[in-house]
Amino acid sequence: MTVDMLMDWFAAIGDFPVLAFILAVTISGIPLFLVMALNAMVAVYVERKVSAFMMDRIGPMGQGPGLHAGKWGLLQTAADAVKLLVKEDTVPESSDKILFKMAPFIIFIGAFIGLAAVPFSQTLQVVDFNVGVFYIIAVGSIGVIGIVMAGWASNNKWSLYGAMRSAAQIISYEIPAGLSIIVPIMMAGTMNLQELIHYQSGSVWGILPNWIIFNNPFSFLAFFIFFISAIAETNRTPFDIPEAESELVAGWMTEYSGFRWAIFFLSEYANMLIVSGLAVAGFLGGWRSPIPGLFDSGAWGLFWFMGKVASLIFIMMWFRWTFPRLRVDQLMHVCWKVFIPIAMLNIFGVGIWKLIFG
Amino acid sequence: MGVVHGDQMILNIGPQHPSTHGVLRLEVKTDGEIVSEVKPHIGYLHRCFEKHSENVTYEQVIPFTDRCDYLAAMNSNFGYVVAMEELMEIKVPERVDFIRVIMGELNRIASHLLALGVYGLDVGAFTPFLYMLRDRERILDMFEYTCGARLLYNYMWVGGVSHDLPKDFVKICGDFLDYFEPQISEYNELLTYNKIFIERTADVGVLPADVAVSFGVTGPNLRGSGVKWDVRKDEPYSIYDRFDFDVPTGTGEFGTVGDCFDRYWVRMLEVKESVKILRQALKDIPDGDVHQAIPKKIRPPKGSVYRRTESPRGDLGYYIISDGTPVASRVKMRSPAFTALSVLDEISRGWMISDVIAILGSLDIVLGEIDR
Numbered sequence: 001m002t003v004d005m006l007m008d009w010f011a012a013i014g015d016f017p018v019l020a021f022i023l024a025v026t027i028s029g030i031p032l033f034l035v036m037a038l039n040a041m042v043a044v045y046v047e048r049k050v051s052a053f054m055m056d057r058i059g060p061m062g063q064g065p066g067l068h069a070g071k072w073g074l075l076q077t078a079a080d081a082v083k084l085l086v087k088e089d090t091v092p093e094s095s096d097k098i099l100f101k102m103a104p105f106i107i108f109i110g111a112f113i114g115l116a117a118v119p120f121s122q123t124l125q126v127v128d129f130n131v132g133v134f135y136i137i138a139v140g141s142i143g144v145i146g147i148v149m150a151g152w153a154s155n156n157k158w159s160l161y162g163a164m165r166s167a168a169q170i171i172s173y174e175i176p177a178g179l180s181i182i183v184p185i186m187m188a189g190t191m192n193l194q195e196l197i198h199y200q201s202g203s204v205w206g207i208l209p210n211w212i213i214f215n216n217p218f219s220f221l222a223f224f225i226f227f228i229s230a231i232a233e234t235n236r237t238p239f240d241i242p243e244a245e246s247e248l249v250a251g252w253m254t255e256y257s258g259f260r261w262a263i264f265f266l267s268e269y270a271n272m273l274i275v276s277g278l279a280v281a282g283f284l285g286g287w288r289s290p291i292p293g294l295f296d297s298g299a300w301g302l303f304w305f306m307g308k309v310a311s312l313i314f315i316m317m318w319f320r321w322t323f324p325r326l327r328v329d330q331l332m333h334v335c336w337k338v339f340i341p342i343a344m345l346n347i348f349g350v351g352i353w354k355l356i357f358g
Numbered sequence: 359m360g361v362v363h364g365d366q367m368i369l370n371i372g373p374q375h376p377s378t379h380g381v382l383r384l385e386v387k388t389d390g391e392i393v394s395e396v397k398p399h400i401g402y403l404h405r406c407f408e409k410h411s412e413n414v415t416y417e418q419v420i421p422f423t424d425r426c427d428y429l430a431a432m433n434s435n436f437g438y439v440v441a442m443e444e445l446m447e448i449k450v451p452e453r454v455d456f457i458r459v460i461m462g463e464l465n466r467i468a469s470h471l472l473a474l475g476v477y478g479l480d481v482g483a484f485t486p487f488l489y490m491l492r493d494r495e496r497i498l499d500m501f502e503y504t505c506g507a508r509l510l511y512n513y514m515w516v517g518g519v520s521h522d523l524p525k526d527f528v529k530i531c532g533d534f535l536d537y538f539e540p541q542i543s544e545y546n547e548l549l550t551y552n553k554i555f556i557e558r559t560a561d562v563g564v565l566p567a568d569v570a571v572s573f574g575v576t577g578p579n580l581r582g583s584g585v586k587w588d589v590r591k592d593e594p595y596s597i598y599d600r601f602d603f604d605v606p607t608g609t610g611e612f613g614t615v616g617d618c619f620d621r622y623w624v625r626m627l628e629v630k631e632s633v634k635i636l637r638q639a640l641k642d643i644p645d646g647d648v649h650q651a652i653p654k655k656i657r658p659p660k661g662s663v664y665r666r667t668e669s670p671r672g673d674l675g676y677y678i679i680s681d682g683t684p685v686a687s688r689v690k691m692r693s694p695a696f697t698a699l700s701v702l703d704e705i706s707r708g709w710m711i712s713d714v715i716a717i718l719g720s721l722d723i724v725l726g727e728i729d730r
Contacts (some may be wrong), residue, residue, distance in 0.1 A: 055488040157369050161391075163702070237482060238554055247715050249376065322548070325482025326557045327712045328391055 003028050003127050032115055040269040041077040047317050049074065054321045084265075087258035092105040092155060095255065099153035103146045104256070104263040110142030111270035118277040119193045120289045121301030132193035133185060136278050137178055140233065143267065144170045149244070150264075151252035163249025165328055166242030170233055170346045172335045177229035177275075179343035183222040183350050184212045184282040203298075209292050211285040216357075218349040225339050225346070227312065230275035232331070234268065237320040243327050276312040277305070284308050304322030367387055371709070373402050377480050377715045380725030382699075384714070391710045396703045400696075401730050407730040411689035416442060416656040417516060419689060424510035425450055427727040429472055432465035433502075434667040434727075436720070440595050441665035441676040442516045453627040453646035454518050455597040460531070460639050461501070461513060467538075468497040468633045469670035470578075470625045470632075473722040477622055478549050480719035481558045486549040496534055517652040519661060528640050532693040535633055535640075539704060550626065560613030561624060563705045563717035567616065572695040573704070577627060579674020579721055582608040582621035589668040593682035602637050603631045610612060625722070634650050641726050693728060695723040 003024045045060075049072075052059025055092050058075025091097055110178035116126040129135050144167050151163020185191055188199035206211040213223045232239035243251030253264050280286055285308075289302030295304075325335070366486040369386045381402035389667050407426055411419045411717040414684060422439045424431040436458055449655030475490035498508045505513045513520050524530075533559040567576070570583040580587055588605040590598040606627035638641055658680040666675035672694025679688040706714045 051484070055485050056492055059489065157367065241712070247377065247712050321416070321485050323483065324478065324549070324552060324558060325712075326554055327558060327710060329710065330557055 003327035025083040028116075032112070032126055036115060036266060036273075039273050040266045041081065041267045043272065043313060044080065044265070045074070045077045046314075047320075048073070050314065050317045051321045054318070060337055063311060069305040081262070084262040085259055089260060090255070091257050091260040094155045095152040096155065099149045099262070100166060100255075103153060104260040104267075105147060106146030107143045107267045107283060108146075108263050110139055110146065111274065113268040115194065115270055116140045116275045118274060119197060119262045119281055119286055120277075120305055121299070122194070122297075124302060125138060125194070128194055129192065131191040131326075133191045133196070133282065137174065137181065138275065140271070141170070141174060143271065147252050150256070154252070154255040158249045158254045160250045162232070162242045162254070163246045165248075166235060166252060168328075169235070169239065169242060171330060172332060173229040173239075175340075176225050176339035176343045177233060179340065179347060180222040180229065181278065181282050182224035183348055184220050184353065186218065186350050187212055187215060188232045192254060193286070197281055197288060200285040200288055201292070201307050203292040209285055209288060209290055211288070213283040216350065216353045218282065218346045218353060221342065222346045222350075223279065225343050226281055226283065227315075228337075229318065229339060230279060231316055232335070234271045234275055234316070236272070236316055238323040238326050239331060239332060240320075240325055257316070272313055272316060276316075278310040279312060280305060365645070366394065368683055371398075371714075374636070377719065378725075379476065379718070380692075382723070382725055382728075384702075384718070386713060386714060389594040390392055391712075393706060393709055393711060395715050396714060398702055398707050400699070400725070403725045407687055408691065409569050411686055415684045416602055416686060419686065420515065421510065421512045423691075426667060426693070427671065427674070427695070427724050427728060428509060429724055430465050430469040430564055430670045432461045432511065432513060433469075433667065433674065435511065436596070437665065437667035437669065437674045437676050439516050440527050441663050441678055442656070442658070444665050445661065445663040445678055445680060446516070447651065448517045448651055448653065450517055450651045451646045452597075452644050452650065452695070453522075454648050454651065454729065456639050456643040457519050457523055457648065458514055458596055459598065459601070460523075460636060460643070461511075461519075463589075463639070464497050464500065466632050467629050468494045470629050472630075473499075473670070474545065474549075475626055476656065477716075477719045478555075480715050481555060481703040483525050483549055483552070483555065486545055489541070489545065489548065493538055496538075499529060500527070500573045503530070505660065509566075515652055516656055518648050518650070522648045522656065523643075528577065528643065532640055535564055535636060539633055540628075540718045541715065542626065546626070551609060551621070553642050556612045556619065557617040558716060559720070562613075562618045562713050563709060563720065564614045564706050565621075565701060567605035569701065569704060570616070573701040575672070576694045576697065577668070577670070578624045579672065580699075581606065581623055582720075583626045584608050584610075584620075589666055589673055593666065595618055595665065595667055596603050600642075601635045603634050608630065611647050618716055621720040621722075655684065657682065666692065671724065671727065672698065691727075692729065693724075693727045695721075695727045699728055 006027060007020055007025035010023065047058045060076035072213040091100055115138050117132045119125040147166045148163045150160040184196060188196045190196055200211050201315055202215055203209040208214045212219045235242050245251060253261060256264060289296040289300065289304050367388050369388050371384040373381040373384055375381045378384065383399040385397040385399060388392055393643050407422050410422055419482035420435055423434040427434045440476050460606055471490040471494040475719050478486040483676040501511060502508045503524055504527060505511050506707060510729050565583050570580050570585065584607050586607050591605050610620060611623065612619055660680060660682045662679040664675060664677045666673045673692060674694055675692030677690040678686055680685040702718060702721065706717045
């Protein structure tokens with residue numbers, strides 16, 4: 001279900017290229033937005049429940065629809081969404097109003113266009129780039145511009161601290177994340193996400209699926225570096241120092257409320273989906289079944305892909321409710337002195353491995 | 359006000375802030391993330407405790423002491439009534455002493471649990487906080503069962519306690535201790551031995567013993583610096599000399615002696631010691647009437663008394679001057695949290711903003727007691 005497919009289809013009907021392009025983008029963009037919204041709603045609910053169970057609580061509960069939060073609190077996120085949408089959208093008097101209002105949308109755009117390249121299944125992908133990996137890594141950096149804008153425009157010291165920490169953190173952790181994702185690219189010899197997943201078909205050593213993570217020790221290590229860096233890039237615990245609620249109140253989001261704040265939230269969860277999706281496509285076989293050959297086609301692809309992504313997101317939540325938070329200098333130490341050297345050695349190691357074992 | 363340099367920024371942490379443990383304002387001079395000066399501004403919770411005490415009768419002061427250190431109200435009561443009894447030379451029945459020790463130690467556990475849990479929250483770990491509050495809840499339930507109040511008890515009276523223990527209290531408390539002791543290792547697994555937690559707290563905010571002594575820091579903060587000083591041991595009051603317990607001190611297990619981790623760890627060890635005291639007290643508690651020594655009219659002779667007790671936060675001293683009337687001439691409370699806060703600037707210079715929060719949390723202050 002790519003834009004290209006729709007374009008081809010329109011081209012077969014008649015010759016209206018501009019309209020066809022707009023139609024194709026709209027038709028694939030609206031479901032993508034729904035995916036983003038649905039993802040945030042489900043993830044928020046799951047996060048609340050997961051955190052509750054980890055903390056020996058029960059989380060949102062209620063009996064039946066009505067003013068309660070639905071059965072097992074299932075309507076909790078819907079109620080939250082409605083609350084956020086009708087809430088007053090406050091803009092601080094002393095803020096830079098244009099930047100302040102624009103910032104959430106820049107962050108949103110970064111997340112939204114990143115989602116376009118995520119291969120949900122063999123056919124379910126909005127745009128199938130030949131440089132998909134590169135594209136996702138690249139547009140992932142757009143968000144940081146929005147964060148710095150939000151922090152600066154709020155004219156609030158907490159926001160400024162949060163934005164500066166966030167900028168430093170995201171830019172730093174992009175390096176180990178990028179260096180680690182080079183490992184699958186080197187092995188598959190392509191940046192196209194679908195081809196990358198096709199490379200991971202079959203099995204290795206008889207039992208394990210031929211995923212890149214299981215291919216060699218370097219790629220195994222690369223996955224963990226990538227995943228941890230991805231957590232840092234999405235500003236989640238133990239790397240949530242930009243919005244450390246016990247230090248910076250809410251970091252760069254301090255002055256935001258209502259719909260604009262909801263957009264931050266939407267983007268945060270979309271970013272989790274994107275980085276998990278990239279990790280799954282790059283290291284965990286994408287939409288391939290964990291048992292080679294079993295349910296390995298068609299709509300099952302979506303199931304496997306989302307299942308793997310959900311597990312990674314669950315691990316992120318698990319981290320969040322277990323670990324304390326690192327300090328900003330320790331965070332940089334981990335990135336520059338530990339992850340980047342290991343990631344570079346990985347590239348070297350994979351090169352040698354590929355040379356020796358083909 | 360000094361001159362603010364161009365590269366310095368003044369950051370106001372509080373009075374409304376998640377980690378100031380009440381209404382405290384910290385005026386922090388920062389250069390980027392590095393803190394060069396911390397100036398605490400207190401008084402947002404000032405309720406004229408000492409002046410009030412000069413206008414109400416002696417027994418009416420007790421509810422005010424509750425509201426000073428609201429997280430360890432039993433210990434606040436305890437200090438006041440012990441001082442009053444010393445002034446009036448009242449000998450309380452043995453059962454009353456035992457009940458007071460049991461309540462004081464239970465409240466010490468409750469207070470330390472909150473301190474430890476909130477400390478986890480300060481460094482970003484949410485879950486241990488809820489685990490500890492869950493267990494603190496059971497202690498509060500026991501208090502509620504005994505005297506009807508969960509936070510501010512007005513339980514200890516001059517010469518006695520307001521209510522005798524319920525008949526099955528010894529069993530309930532014993533059950534709680536059996537449940538609670540294994541929980542301590544769970545906290546340790548979840549928070550104490552976490553690598554990130556150790557990184558955040560070890561070697562941070564080191565309070566050397568001589569600095570601690572010269573600032574008058576007491577309680578777990580002083581013991582965290584390696585000074586073995588506990589009023590319960592060194593100047594025993596009530597019946598603390600009968601119990602066998604240790605005074606844990608900081609050893610610098612993961613860093614320097616007197617760092618944030620030591621202060622945290624001393625509290626954790628003290629919880630264990632409190633459990634030890636409680637078990638002994640529950641075993642030996644005698645029968646008796648808890649009301650028999652309560653005087654009909656509290657009119658202490660002319661004179662003054664200073665009595666310090668070990669509250670969860672340190673030396674809690676009461677200086678009471680009596681002029682022979684039913685109303686005190688002067689009641690002065692020596693607040694351990696106040697001295698602990700005064701050392702904050704000294705030990706947090708040169709650290710980062712995140713560390714200031716961690717150091718403040720490790721000092722375990724209660725603003726109600728500081729402002730009084």
